[in-house]
Each structure stands twice: as structure tokens, then as C-alpha cells.
Amino acid sequence: MGSAAGEGSKGGLGGVLSGVAVAVGLLLFLAGFGWAAVTYRPYTVPTSSMAPTIDAGDRVLAQRVDGAEVRRGDVVVFSDKTWVTGSDVVKRVVAVGGDTVACCTDGKLTVNGKPVDEPYLPKGAPAEVQGFPTVTVPKGRLFLLGDERQGSLDSTAHLSDAAGGTVSRSAVAARVDSVVWPMRGMLARPTGFEAMGTLSRPGPLPFIEAMIVAGAVLVLGGAAYGPIAARVGRSRARTGAEPVHVG
Template identity: 40%
Template sequence: MALAAGAILLIGTGYTSARVNSDAMDPTYSPGEVVFLERVDAGAIERGDVVLYRTENRYEGMAVLQRVIGMGGDHVRQSPGGPVTVNEKPLVEPYLKDSGPSGVVRAYDVVVPEGRLFLLGDHRANANDSRFFLTEQSGSIAATAVRARTLDSHTGLLMLASTALLGLLLAAGGLAAGIVSWVKRRAGRSLMR
């Protein structure tokens, strides 16, 4: 009962979780790790967010976790071995695997169409991200394809603990109300005899 109440509350609040299936976001998120997410509208997405999205024409329609590098109107480019630049400013990317711009298959230079996002994995050498779809609207995806964005681990754990506690409190309250009701019915029957 408490788990059901907690699950209903979790769904109703706009938070969810997902298990990481690849190392494309390593070291930020490792395979098997559970990440906590909040559902967001396209207008709430910001550069640097790690988002969960799903598109029909990529990854067999499966949900994918990647980092937002560019947004509508941004000029994103990278030369082999060089840093990613957004609007001519090099990105500082401390989250990258091996602390370098590894995994560049070829140079790219795109302007992200309005309403769309350019996404990269943190483990560039093992991420099948926007760089591999450059012929499809500059490798971008529609911002509306985003289902949720990750929460930092402390927020996620706090949210999960709060949800579980509230679920337990609701279950205890329901159980107490049921016992009180049962006792009153029993007492009422005893008085009638």
C-alpha cells in the first residue's frame, strides 16, 4: 500500500526515474545507475541540462540520455581535437570522460534550428549523439521530444525519501482510519444486541 501511494505521488508530482543502459554519459552517469528526473516543458530546458528524450527515427524509438549543448539559433562547432564552441565561445566541460574532447569523428559546424536542441554524450568516444545525424536538421532533435531532465543526486535522493515517507504516512493514516471505522461498526453492533 505504501509503495502504491508513493508511486502514485511520484507520478502525480512530475518526477520519475530511469536506469542508465550505456556508458555514453560516463562519467556523469554510469551503466546500471538509476537517475532521478523531473518532467519539463520544452521552454524550461537550458544549455547544459542532461535530458531524457525519445524520437521515432533514432535509437529504435528508445529513450536516450544526453547533454544539451546547443539550442535554437546557437552556432555549434568543433574541429578534430579542439573544444566544442557555442557561439564562438569554447565550452568548459569538466564532465567529459578523460577530461578531453575525445571521440570527434569529423569536424562539424552547425546552426541549431529554432525549437531544436543539439545534444552530445559526456563520453564522446562512445556516444552516438547529434554528431552522427548532421544531415537531419543539423543533428538536432525537437525540444518537444524531451521527456525529462536529470536532477542532481542529492535532490533525487531527497525527493525519493520524501515520497517514500509521505507514502508511509498516507498508508498509516489509511490503516488507522480503517481500524477506527471497524471498531465503531463493532461497537455499534454490540449496542444493538
């Protein structure tokens, strides 16, 4: 009797723990998706102007940010009517208000007279942009380039506009954090701009992903406990009920 009671007690505790695991897992799973829905927006990039960082047709997640938060090196999503694209545009911020940007010194883009290392450019491709003069970016505006410099309709293609190719910070809707399809993960940090100021902090996407994965594991593990425990119990019962043959 003592043994049976002990087994029942253990089974009851296991059932409670499995229920708690499922509940916590569901909470983490749903909270992760909810957080992602509030914080991020998905976009499909239609052109290869940001290759190889982002290829044509890639699906990205971009964190909703205020334009005032944007810093040099960020890849942003924006909409500017003067660019007449009819859709959101994805480019890299290379200069902000007050900066002087030019091309090129020793084959490198310069910002405020300092050459910038840009490892995200296509291998073997020059940083030069043909016909790109020195530009001083007005306060509250941004100068943006594609990583594929030779095929990008970016700020250099709009130098004759009234704003000299620059875009207002208020036009920015989001900052790209990750390429999710195909799964390339988080964008590399634009460390070449560190000498000119603080870089943007990465968004919470890795933590959100960890929440979702942990939640899924807890739900599956907790849900699997019941059938496994029942099967083990039946197996033990059959073993205990086997007749004992004497001599």
C-alpha cells in the same frame, strides 16, 4: 494520589503526542512518495555514452518537463523516430535554437564562439568529435552530445539527417536530476554554460527526500513511544513495590 494522577496525565499527553507524530509522519512520508511519482520518472540507462556522469545500467530519476524548459547543459530523456533507437535516449543538451556549435578551440567545444568548460567529460578524454562541422541549430530544436564523446551515437552521428542531427524540443520527456542506483546523488551543475544564459533550476528531489526521511523518523519514533513508555512504567512499578526491611 497526586503523584499517580500526575504520572497518568503525563502518560496521556505522551500518548497523544506520539499519535500526532505518527500521523504527521505518515502524511509526510506518503506525500513525499506521491510528489515524487507525479514529478519524476525512473529510467535505466542502457549504454555508457554518458559516462562518467551516468554509466551503463545506472538507474536515474528524471523530472517531467516541457521541452520549452530545457536549457544548455541539461541531461535530458527524449525520443526521436529519426534516430531509430527503439527506446528513450539520454544525452546532454549543448546548444539550443539559434546557437552555433562547433568543435573545437583549444580542445574545447564552442557555442556561439565561446569555449565551454566541461568538467563532466571523462578525465583525459578529448572534447573533440571527429568530423564534426560547425552547426547552426534551428529554432525550437536542440543539439545533443554524450559525455563519452568517442562512443556516443548523438547529434554528430545524425548530421546527414534532414534536421542536421538536431532534435525538436517537443521530443523531450524529462530532465535527469539524479543517479539513484548506484547512489551518486544529484548531477553536478553544468556551470560551463552559465556565460551563455541561465541554467535550469534543480528539481525538488532533495526536498522530497527530506520529507520522506522526516516522515519515516516521526513514524518510527512515535510508534516506539508506546512500548518504551510501558516498559519504563513497569520498571517504576516494580521498584515502588519492593518491600522495605526494617532493622
